[in-house]
Amino acid sequence: MPSITLNKTVFERLVGKELPLEELKDRISMLGTDLEDIKGNDIHVEVFPNRPDMLSEQGFARAFSSFIGVKTGLRKYTVKESNQKVIIDPSVKVIRPYTACAIIKGLNFDEENLRQVIQIQEKLHVTYGRNRKKAAIGIYPMEKITFPITYKADLPQKIKFKPLEAHQEMSAAEILEEHKAGKEYAHLLQGLPKYPLFVDAKGEVLSMPPVINSDKTGRVTEETTDVFVECSGFDFEVLNTCLNMIVTALADMGGEIYSLRLEYQEGTKTTPNLTPSKMRLDLPYLNKRLGLSLSEKEAAKLLEKMGYGSEQGQVLVPAYRADILHQVDLIEDIAIAYGYENFQEEIPNVATIGEEDAFEKFSKKVRELLIGMQLLEVKNFHLTMKEDLTTKMNLSIAPIPLKNAIGDHNHLRNAIFPSLMKNLADNQHHEYPQNIFEIGRIFVPGDTETGVLEAEHLSVVLCHDKTDFTEIRQVLEVLIRALGLECAVKESEHPPFISGRAGDITINGKKIGVIGEFHPQVIINWQMVMPAVGFELNLGELCKLAWKN
Amino acid sequence: MDLEKLILKLHPFERAVLPVLQEEKDFHKIVKKSKLQEIEVMRALQWLENKELLTMTSTTKKVVSLDKNGLLYLKEGLPEKSFLNSLSDEFKGLNVITKKSKLSREEVNACIGLLRKKGAIEVAKGEHLQIKITEAGKKILEEKSPEELFLEKDFPLELSSLQGTDKAVFEELKKRKEFLKLEEVKETTVTLTELGKKVASMDLTEEVTNRLTTGMLKKGDWKQTKFRAYDVEINVPQKYPGKKHFENEAIEYIKSIWLEMGFKEMTGNYVQSAFWDLDALFVPQDHPAREMQDTFYLHGKAKLPELWKKVKEVHENGADTGSKGWHYQFSKEETEQILLRTHTTVLSAQTIANLKKENLPAKFFAIGKVFRNEALDWKHLFEFYQVEGIVIDPDANLKHLKGYLTQFYKKMGFSKVRMRPAHFPYTEPSLEVDVFHPVRKQWVELGGAGIFRPEVVKPLLGFDCPVLAWGQGMGRIISEYWNIADIRDINKNDLKQIREMKLWLK
Structure with missing residues (x-):
């Protein structure tokens, strides 16, 4: 924020x-x-x-x-005609098509005011301007430039001027490669055949938006009193609003606003346009949404507190407001003016039936059963490291990677076993037996909207020096029988386990998981010296089978 | 205490140790005489001390014992003896002697120096060193040397007990390599109290039974058995239960609040399209929060539901929602991106999309993991829990929202709730929820809330209807309850921590 x-x-x-x-x-x-x-x-x-x-x-x-009620209602700003113009060359159409401009006269650029102007420009660039992509703002001292101004696009090799904070003239390429601001915003011009430019009547370059101003014509000093302001970007409405935010601030600083004629190929526009937009406010809708019973007059009064005006039942929205898309936006402002602290809580008498998710309910029962067998529940992250899921487990099934993770947890886990092995590896200084389990989600490629299939798994690992296949099989049997089901274990090869001590867990012939004694190599891979056995199964499937039963 | 009762409580170890204490005060001697193991004697003494039958005092003493070489020489004889034994009256070369004595070069050199000092050998210096035994040397061989006598002592020896010759020999031997070692040991002296003396002098041989067995029960001889009385007041070794992860305790607690309030649980996928996670919630595609670095993206393109076209229109120009829209070109590529859900609100969007008019009013909640592309540190996790509830009710309003919030947070243990204006792209009005913290006695920001924008609700539900929504993270609640300063500790899975963590008592 x-x-x-x-x-x-x-x-x-x-x-x-x-x-x-x-x-x-x-x-x-x-x-x-x-x-x-x-x-x-x-x-x-x-x-x-x-x-x-x-x-x-x-x-x-x-x-x-x-x-706070000092100066309420719609602020009136006078816009005088400057009788000057800005010519928009059709060459910018495919580059950065629009600009909205104004002149402000009679300013006093002392140190404090200069700081404030720079702050406005910077903050708007970052926020509303989306780092200059959506809107970039340029402010130029009138004494250094000659109207009319032309906004055009030119071939990069033809552009040469001395940018701000540089010691000599630079070509467009040099600016984008060497200049601090140039490097920062080069991506906004990347791949374009031509670069946008503001040029004055004498052919002096004012700036190359959205990157940098010219040092000669684009630097406001303490002597400056009148400035030319432009916003460039891709949506004329957005630029006009952005311009309005600046010119109203400069007017509040003591300046006078002058308009400019913008000669576009398709016709002339005049900016800034500070005419408030009109929006209808539906009083019953307002009262219903807020739970109030405001009269039209009361609503109008509250709107005034938020800087709005009204005219024949319509709300006048200040031309610098960028956030009023719908009447709910007016309603929120009314609520703020009314005071959030003044809304009395009301507990409506609406009967609905609470309901826990079926799987969640099921997993809670499974959890209780396992805890009853003195197992300890752990909870690990879903994001993990590829090595943990593959080489450390003697496996080579590629897990789903993330595109842009900044940390080293950059893969989605495809099994819970590795998380539990990591826990055991981390807990070797604590007392044994360490018999743990986790209920959680795993991710594998699948035919879904996103190409990722998510499944709820249960994994149990027993770790102490006397553990063996029988012990883990007993835990499995207790669980399956408690659900009113029966399972079989079919011998199979599973690389994390010792050959001949591993199997598939099946229910009614359908495979739902694996069970076995961990291979010594896997235990060593985790830098452990304690035997471990475990099973992992699809708890979502098990839940369906249990309910069906 | 009644003497008889006291005796009944005595463990067999105590019974074995007590009589010995009448004669012995030193721990090691007690061990020897009682014929028990050290640990058993130690336990017996502690129990007896608890019963006030004895007092124990510990002192540290310097104690001499044999080191590696000392132990070796005790077995194989001192090197100087071996050296002398390998000599004769004739001069012999050093190489021959060394070989015969089986000593190392170093030992040989030491022996020559030592024995010359005692006049036990005669050394001839020629081209090679030649040595023969003297009469004095022969005499030495006949009797045990003071060193040998010292070696045969009953180690460990208390340093302060060494006197006279012993002391001199000790000083001499101390200089030799790895011969003796000097250690500090804790000595425990046991003294019987008056009560202890009385008990120790009594007959403790009477048979008492430690354990009730199946055999006794079957045969009925438990009737004649005298059971030892336990000291039920002493500590017992720790035992560890099977246990739920504490994070789940907090989750179940919050879940129970929602269920009590008549909410139905929502669940869903962690991997979502940008469409469901963001666009369906009217978050503009150029919103700063959508930038690459905050969200985890996956490779590939998501399949979109037909609804996307409607949502696109709403973004661009508001469509039939009465909104102006965001005024930009909605990008299909952007909405097709696959990501890890950034908030549980995605579940609310999907739930609303599946509702029909006749289902209303309806209330839903979710407790689920959400993801942020952040590096792990003490206050940032890349995945964490979020809690969220929605009320879809044609008659709902902002006062109701405050009512629900008040009710919800009252159940969470906060009696006062305050709303402050805020901003979320998908709610209007939007509000920050503060609760009055009963311990810290100040307002604490706990969550966000609002009423969904018509731009969100109308495309999903088919008509505009107030949807009250509120949510919060779980981290604060968990770390506050369990005093967790580093939030990584919540998912550290330290088994000791999970075993010993206090239950959620709310």
Whole structure:
């Protein structure tokens, strides 16, 4: 979850009210953000990913001020016409097709404001911009650039400019291979025939989105007062919303918003578009979902606390809100404004019948029976190491691998035996006998939706210096007979076991598992010196057979 | 205590040891005289001490005993004797002597030095070393040397008991290689108490029986038998039961809460498609949580149910759910990916997809493993349990959710529940659930909850209906109850830990 650090002084000035610390803490978390801590003048908060508009002092303060009732309702932002334009060349269509742009004038870029602007840009890049893939933002000093600006795509070999944080001009290839930001975002341009560029009227490169700005034209300094802002990406609506989050924050910082004409091949658009969108709110639906009986007026009042307006029965949604997809999103905001703490719990009188899963019920009985035989239950991970499942067990059946595991547990177990052997190997310093069992899931290739067949298995291993086939067979017999079934053991070869001391467990002629004395080599493979015997069977199958009976 | 009763309690070992104690105080001597094994005497003494018949004091003493070579020479004679024996009145070459004496070069050299000092040999220096025995040497051969006498002593010897010649010989022999060893040993001295003296002087030979046997019962001679009384108050050796893994105890407890509340259990596969795990829950395909590094993926493509087309439409434009959708191109490849389930909510999605209108209202729960692609450390596991419940009820609302949460957590032992706004992609409203911790006296975040979005419910169920949902991890409950600081210990499967772990008493 993205977190930001707010300057408490700036925040309080923007909110227009100072709250006692405890109340501030409480209100912040009841607004729907996770307050981490307040230390000195720093407020650390985590903002949920649905509210990227709150990732700035300005955005956060705007929402908060409204929530505590200082400045409620829809914020009005004036957009003046700049009479300037941005030309979008058709060459970007297959590269990075859209941009939304604006000009902000009258800003004061002192150190603190500059920090805040950089924070907004960074946070939006990471969250709403999905690491610049969905939206990338560029901010340029007006004094260094000449309108009209062109957004176009050019062949990489034709691109050359001095990027930020570089000492000389670099080619596009050099930027992507050597420059820090270039290397970080190179994958976003990988394989494209042309790279996108913002170029001004004099032919100066402004930036190569979504990677880096030019040092000459793309660096805001303390002398800067007016800036050109652009967002580039793949969905015009997304970019416009992203732009709105920035321009409203800059306006709250004291700037004036100017619009730009965007000349697309298919027609002209003007941004930023801060016209609130309209959404219908169904009052009965609202009351039903929340269990309240709010009047239209009360609902409107609560919406105002969350920064909304209303017009002829429609809710006006601020143009910087990216998370309002459905009226349930408005309903949640109404609930927040109403206060989650004010909802009275109600225990509905709804009769339903509780029911445990049939297999779970069965496995509990099996577990109890085995515990009655003084066996100890263990529980291992389903992810394990290939070596444990194969070479250590004298087996060569390939288990199912994971594609991207970062740890060394990167295969799905295809039997429980290896887990139990590992437990015994790890417990050699404890008292014997060590008679253990596990009920758990195993994974083998199969004809299912995912190509993986999951089965519930039971595995029992007895380990002490006098154990033998008879003892493990006795445990098996007790279990099978307790289920009202009868099993047979048919001699078979199974590599983990000693030849001639292993067999298949069958019920009504159907194989459900294996039983045997572990091969000395297997015991040695686990660096053990104690004999072990065991059986493993498909408990899911056994459950079906038992119920059928 | 009644003397007679006390005597009846005496174990055969105690009976054998007690009379010896009248004469002996030293542990080793007691062992010798009682004709019992050391461990048996030790146990008898401890029991008797418990009965206040004796007191034991331990002191550490320095004790001399024979080392490797000392033991060898005791058997085969001292090397200097062997050396002298291999000499004669004529000068003989060293090689011949060495061979005859069967001594090592090192021993020979030591003997020459020693015997010359005693004037027992005469050495002629020529081209080769020549040696013959002297009269003094012959005299030495006739009688036992002080060293030999020392060797024949009853070891181990207490260092402080050595005096005079013995002390001098000891100092001399100590210098020899691996001849003597000096050890610190614990000596136990036993002293009878007044009561002990009284009991020891009594007749303890009377026959008492230790064990009731089948034979006695059959023959009826138990009637004449005097049974030894046990000391029922002493500790007995530990015994280990068969036992459930403690994690399952916690699971069964939580399960019983759900069942009491009328919920039906959901189970399902660990390996799922991205479709069921994420897309059916309206998690946008570019959501940060879906990135490679958080989720375990498997090779291959999943087969999709027909439903996927409907879900695709909802993602892209909301379809008939009244939503705008996420505004992007839904990718089939993305939804076909195979993964290890990241939450049990996947089971809720599948359950809802199988419900019909006439089944409502319905309540379900799941307790199951979920997976996160994380390296194992003290607070991260790559697989862990999640608990989750849903209520599908056309009349459900947020107040009911709070009601269910209150009821659920009351059964878990938390009397107060608080809801805080939160965000999950598939619920709206979404909330964080805090409970008031009765011991720590503060609010603790325990789980998440919400009402499923229409974008989730409508495609799965066929119509919009409030679905209340809440869930939480199990790690916190387990580690708190059993004081487990390193959560890897939950699945360490240390048998001692499982054997001795306290039961779940809630």
